[in-house]
Amino acid sequence: MIKKATFITSAAAKVGWITDDVPELCFIGRSNVGKSTFINALTNQKKLAKTSSTPGKTRLLNFFSINDDLFRIVDAPGYGYARVSHDKKELFAAFMEEYLTTRTNLKGVCLLLDMRHTPTKDDVGMYEYLKYHAIPVLIIGTKLDKLKRNDIKKNEKIIKEKIKFDQNDAFLALSATSKENLAKAYDQLIALLAKEQVKVA
Numbered sequence: 001m002i003k004k005a006t007f008i009t010s011a012a013a014k015v016g017w018i019t020d021d022v023p024e025l026c027f028i029g030r031s032n033v034g035k036s037t038f039i040n041a042l043t044n045q046k047k048l049a050k051t052s053s054t055p056g057k058t059r060l061l062n063f064f065s066i067n068d069d070l071f072r073i074v075d076a077p078g079y080g081y082a083r084v085s086h087d088k089k090e091l092f093a094a095f096m097e098e099y100l101t102t103r104t105n106l107k108g109v110c111l112l113l114d115m116r117h118t119p120t121k122d123d124v125g126m127y128e129y130l131k132y133h134a135i136p137v138l139i140i141g142t143k144l145d146k147l148k149r150n151d152i153k154k155n156e157k158i159i160k161e162k163i164k165f166d167q168n169d170a171f172l173a174l175s176a177t178s179k180e181n182l183a184k185a186y187d188q189l190i191a192l193l194a195k196e197q198v199k200v201a
């Protein structure tokens with residue numbers, strides 16, 4: 001369980017990154033997917049990650065220390081709003097790309113997808129990008145409470161098909177509001193920290 005979570009710093013560029021060996025898990029998702037709410041529920045703190053009402057407002061990486069530096073959660077800006085063209089290279093800001101491709105502390109990405117919807121082009125592009133760079137991924141399906149029981153398996157199947165889900169990755173659908181499956185998230189994060197980065201063909 002997460003017993004302690006503290007905000008350390010924000011960084012807009014590499015110069016602001018922390019220099020040490022603490023492993024990091026980066027949380028990524030479209031604006032409004034429920035990332036801040038998930039981080040707050042996971043850490044049992046009401047305002048750790050700001051639940052912003054202005055989509056795409058945050059332009060920084062936010063670093064949080066978990067359980068006295070057992071690992072860090074790095075909250076990334078939401079994608080899907082800032083994008084200026086359909087060029088894949090501009091799916092996210094250059095500083096995000098630099099973080100994801102050069103940060104040695106990074107052990108995995110927690111990619112959040114809304115359980116209610118078919119993943120967007122941006123979602124598909126993001127997963128593809130992570131796979132291309134051999135970054136271990138945990139998919140968190142958010143807002144599970146909004147689904148009818150019958151739709152849960154159905155939607156999970158649609159999402160997995162749409163993103164071409166790799167069975168070696170983990171998938172966990174949960175609700176930050178009803179707390180369903182929330183307790184399972186911590187173990188998944190610990191498992192993600194231990195995963196090998198395997199380059200696929």
Ligand SMILES: Nc1nc2c(ncn2[C@@H]2O[C@H](COP(=O)(O)OP(=O)(O)O)[C@@H](O)[C@H]2O)c(=O)[nH]1
Nearest residue numbers: 031032033034035036037051052143175176177
């Ligand atoms: N029903 C439900 N609503 C949620 C859940 N998680 C987030 N939300 C709502 O979705 C909206 C966006 O959440 P937020 O955490 O700010 O999204 P972010 O932009 O990804 O950080 C807010 O109105 C939240 O209250 C959830 O598990 N269930």
Ligand SMILES: [Mg+2]
Nearest residue numbers: 036050051052
């Ligand atoms: Mg947010």
